[in-house]
Amino acid sequence: MPVTLLGAADIRRLAAELDVVPTKKLGQNFVVDANSVRKIVQTARVSADDRVVEIGPGLGSLTLAVLETGADVVAVEIDSRLAARLPQTAAERGVPDGALTVVAADALRVTELPGDPDVLVANLPYNVSVPVLLHFLETFPALTRGVVMVQAEVGERLAAPPGSKVYGSPSAKAAWYGPWRLAGTISRQVFWPVPNVDSVLVAFSRDAAPRGTEDERLRTFAIVDAAFQQRRKMLRQALAGVLGGSAAASAVLERAGVAPTARGEELSIDDFQRVARVSADSEDS
Structure with a gap:
């Protein structure tokens, strides 16, 4: 028996049955179009x-x-009503037993998943999309690739290269794990309720080899955060707080091959990692 998808009428009927009203707080916009x-x-x-x-x-x-x-799916759902109903919906629609596992939890707090999933697929609410993605990439190393639907502004940031106007902390941190790219657009009209923002698909693939240790990631991300908290300032000033003053920051940057007068949006994740390594070496010496 083939799996049958939900249409707009099915989704409204399910929402009414569960007394679910899509909320801005949870960023709920349900996709009502099978295509x-x-x-x-x-x-x-x-x-x-x-x-x-x-x-x-x-x-x-x-x-x-x-x-x-035919893929197996682990679905992480914060709303207990939706989590409880989903297995029944799947069974009614022809999904074989055992193919779907539902984890009723906040995705930002999940630290274990059954079956070590290797692909991430999601329609993410704009208010938590970046933290959730970074949490999953950090916590689940088996994830090798994925596609997420997010607000266009968020997607453009995730996929932005250094030097672009929208390149920022999310861009650099996402790049720690591998390359990201914009992979398509989604019409507002396929959602219920219709959002007042555009949505895009963003695809990522994880680099085959880990970029660095957990300590190195934390140190690099601290440098990234400092660089973009004061993005108009030169790096020797923006990083003064985390590198022991402006003079010390300048010395670290020069040793890392980065101009102290550069700004955060000019640096790739490789550059930020190099600064972090040099700063760690400076502390140890």
Whole structure:
């Protein structure tokens, strides 16, 4: 029996049954168009061999599109009503037993997932999208690739290269794990309720080898945060607080091959990591 997807009428019926009113607080905008959820799954290249984690499955429209491929899915849902209903929806729609596991939890606090998923697929609310993505990449090293739907502004930031106007802390931190790219647009009209922002798909793939240790990541991210908290300042000033003063910051930057007069948006994650390594060496010497 093939898996059947949800249409707009199905989603409104489910929401009414559960007394769910989409809330801005949880960033809930449910996708009501089967072609759009299939587009996300195709962009993520999901196959029956994949173990997929979905964040925020909601009423299940994207979940069913992933399950349609034959892949196993772990769905992490913060809303207990939605988490409780999802297995029933899946069963009613032809999903075989055992293919779907629902974890009723806050995605920002999850530290273990059954089955070590290797692909991430999600429609993420704009207010938590970057923290959730970084948490999952940090916590679940088995994740090798993924596609997420996010607010256009957030997606453009995640995929931005150094030197671009929207390059910032999220861009640099996301790049720690591997390359990101914009992978498509999604019409506002496929959501219920219709949001007042545009959405994009962003795809990522994790680098084969880890970039550095956890200590090195934390040190690098602290440098990134300092650089962008005062992004108009030259790095010798912006990093003075974390590197022991302006003169010390200048010395570290010069040893790392970075101009002390540069600004944060000019540096790649490789540059930030080099600054972090030099600063660590300076403390040890």
